[in-house]
Amino acid sequence: GQSLEQPSEVTAVEGAIVQINCTYQTSGFYGLSWYQQHDGGAPTFLSYNALDGLEETGRFSSFLSRSDSYGYLLLQELQMKDSASYFCAGAKYGGATNKLIFGTGTLLAVQP
Amino acid sequence: KAGVTQTPRYLIKTRGQQVTLSCSPISGHRSVSWYQQTPGQGLQFLFEYFSETQRNKGNFPGRFSGRQFSNSRSEMNVSTLELGDSALYLCASSFGTGVQETQYFGPGTRLLVL
DSSP states (O other): OOOEEOOSEEEEETTOOEEEEEEEOOSOEEEEEEEEEOTTSOOEEEEEESSSEEEEETTEEEEEETTTTEEEEEEOSOOGGGOEEEEEEEEEEOSSSEEEEEOOOEEEEEEO | OOOOEEEOSEEEEOTTOOEEEEEEOOTTOOEEEEEEEETTTEEEEEEEEETTEEEEEOSOOTTEEEEEOTTSOEEEEEOSOOGGGOEEEEEEEESSOSTTOOOEEOOOEEEEEO
16 A cells, blocks of 8 residues: 555654654655645645755755655754644656655644 | 635535535646545545646545636535545645646635535
8 A cells, every 4th residue: 555654743842853754655656745734724835855865945854765765854943833734745656647645644743 | 826725615514415616726737636634534635637637536436526627727526425525625736747846735625514
């Protein structure tokens, strides 16, 4: 089957650094994306790793290792507004086009 | 540019009924994907449309269908509703269908089946 596993919940304090892991059990993923979703809101795109290695976008960094079927999202200098659900998503070729398969999601709670 | 819009935002139906949800993508975007989000199953891919053609389909029963119009607006239909269809239905648009394309999500339609 195709699945991307994430920890269900992570708690951290303001100003800290937190890493959210994503491991997947399928082959054929072209890359890994990360989305943020606040409670009641729409998922919003954070980053995309097409190649192995680290991608940095401001306070957020994302890492991918396709040989290890593993990726992570690193959030630095945590702020209260970072409290949200975070989803990794694998981009998989689906015939004529491509589709995203989402991970189970991680609820991040940032405490003061 | 205006974002992705979905109508209606909230909907209550009873078992056995059918429902049609609408999605208007960002102007210029030709790909529209639909997802079902539930607490137990997370975000699950329903289908993707590009240039009025269904390009991809997830593992949902035939009661779930969709279409896309020439202006890229998309609708999805669920017939013979079941209690388990209660969920947040999200659509996302992108310019193309490549793996590097960022998907922009709408606010979703929250469907409650009684």
